[in-house]
Amino acid sequence: MQAISIGLLGLGTVGTGVVKIIENHQDKLMHQVGCPVNVKKILVQDLVKERTVKVDSSLLTVNPADIIDDPEIDVVIEVMGGIENTREHLLNALKMKKHVVTANKDLMAVHGSELMTVAHENGCDLFYEASVAGGIPILRSLADGLASDRITKMMGIVNGTTNYILTKMSQEGLAYEAVLKDAQRLGYAEANPASDVGGLDAARKMAIMAxxxxxxxxxxxxxxxxxxxxxxxxxxxxxxxxxYTMKLLGIADREGDKVEVSVQPALLPSSHPLASVHNEYNAVYVYGEAVGETMFYGPGAGSLPTATAVVSDLVGVVKNMRLGVNGSTSITPQYEKQLKDDGEVNSKYFLRLHVHDEVGVFAEITSLFSNHDVSFEKILQMPLKEKGLAEIVVITHQASLSNYENILMELRDLPVVKEVKSSYRVEGSVSV
Known part of the structure; x- marks a missing residue:
């Protein structure tokens, strides 16, 4: 079989890793796919920029048409990021019958179904393993390894920046702002970290996984x-x-035909395997009706881990080329989307209140919860330095989200409550 030619869109952190792996693992790739794999053209923004990988200048271009319109290029690998321009490039590549591998979670979360449809119509593969959890093969495991099972829940840490921040805050007792500055200095957080710390990055990954x-x-x-x-x-x-230990958790839960997908800071029992996932590492817990509980753990980002997932997808594309089955692996959704309403989302909750330190306050709060059929699992109460105030921390038993939000509204209006300081979801129970 003749050599497979690759067009690479982007030569940043991940693109550099892709070039290194293809160059350094050529013998492994030859063994896997039975032919050489060569990078023929690379789209960059700056032709003369210094890079950490040596690339022949003749391979570089600033014109995407040099890749998309080249009939000799078989596979386009997209690691440039962005959404709208990138979508156009990939749609054009698929219409030119080129297979596509992408690491772009933002693009797949917004335009994934459109791209999958066009890929299927043109008999092309569109693989995107690297878009979620970097070097962890979670999407391939869901699509292939667990294909015969019915997945009921996926719960995971899918953003390394927030996990690093929460780890440092928890272990060293530091404030959020101080740890964020440290994360930015070390390169774990972007100069504008809003997508990470606001949960949007994790939400995109959870939409893809769900x-x-x-x-x-x-x-x-x-x-x-x-x-x-x-x-x-x-x-x-x-x-x-x-x-308990706090993590920014992505949760995708299915009961019957209805699903709930969320991203939020949540408390896990400190004995739970996800609670011991620290710093920039990612992990995803998957519950299947047949397999039970499985966990996938590893580096969630970085040049070589993410590039490994990209090149693994490339190997899958080339194997499909040899078998003549490209474009047949994309599966249209089997089920109509049905989302749970807030009355069907059930969980336990952590709640921290500042209240007036008076007789009967706790009884009044307890009565409010009781009116909504919600009871307490754990309670802490302690005085505050501010005279006449006390702090109450509770963990509730299971409650519906709608019920709990009604409780929060009523608590804020209760004269004995000075302030609702914080509220978080709780996943699982601490064994006594």
């Missing part, structure tokens, strides 16, 4: 999102005291 795992078209707007910007070191310390 669509694949539940075989249902989940859009980014279907994901309820809350970031970590309001998390305090006090919240983390109280969580610890009660036996």
């Amino acid at each position: 669509s694949l795992g539940f075989s249902m078209k989940i859009d980014l707007d279907d994901v309820k999102v809350k970031g970590i910007t309001e998390v305090t070191e006090e919240d983390l310390q109280y969580g610890k005291q009660l036996g």
Whole structure:
């Protein structure tokens, strides 16, 4: 079989890793696919920029048509980022019968179903393993390894920046702003970290995972999102005291035909495997009706881990080329989308209140919860330095989200409550 020619869109962090792996692992690739794999053209913004990988200048171009219109290029690998311009490039590549591998979670979360449809219409592969959790093969596991099972829940840490921040806050008792500055200095957080700390990056990944795992078209707007910007070191310390660890969790849960997808800071029992995933690492817990519980763990970003996922997808494309089955692996969603309403989303909750330190206050708060059929699992109460105030921390038993939000509204209007300081979802129970 003749050599496979690659057109690479982008030569940044991940693109550099892709070039290195293709060059350094050529013998492994030859063994896997039975032919040489060569990068023929690379789209860049600057032809003379210094780079960490040596590339012949004749391979570089600033014109995407040099890749998309070249009949000799078989596969386009997109690692340039962006959404609208990138969408146009990939749609054009697919219409030119070129297979596509992308690491672009933003693009796939917004335009994934359109791209998949065009790929299928043109008999092309569109693979995107690297768009979620970097070097962890979670999408391939959902599509292939767990294909015979019915996935009921996916829960994971899919953003390394926020996990690094929460790890440092928890272990060193530091404030959010201080840790964020440290993360930016070390390169774990962007100069503008809004997408990460606001939960949007994780939400995009959860939309992709939920669509694949539940075989249902989940859009980014279907994901309820809350970031970590309001998390305090006090919240983390109280969580610890009660036996919990806080993580920014992506949760995709299916009961019957209905699903819920969310991203939010949540408390996990400190004994849960996800609680021990620290710093920039990612991990995804998958529950299947047949397989039970499985966990995927590894680096969620970085040049070589992400590039490894990209090149693994490339190997899949070339194997399909040899078998003549390109374009047949994309599966249209099996189920109509049905989202749970707030009355069907059930969880436990952590709540921290500042109240007036008076007789009967706790009884009044307890009565309010009781009126909504919600009881307490754990309670802490302690005086505050501010005279006449006390702090109450509770973890509730299971409650519907609609019920709990009604409780929060009524608490804010209760004269004995000075302030609702914080509120988080709780996943699982601490064994006594």
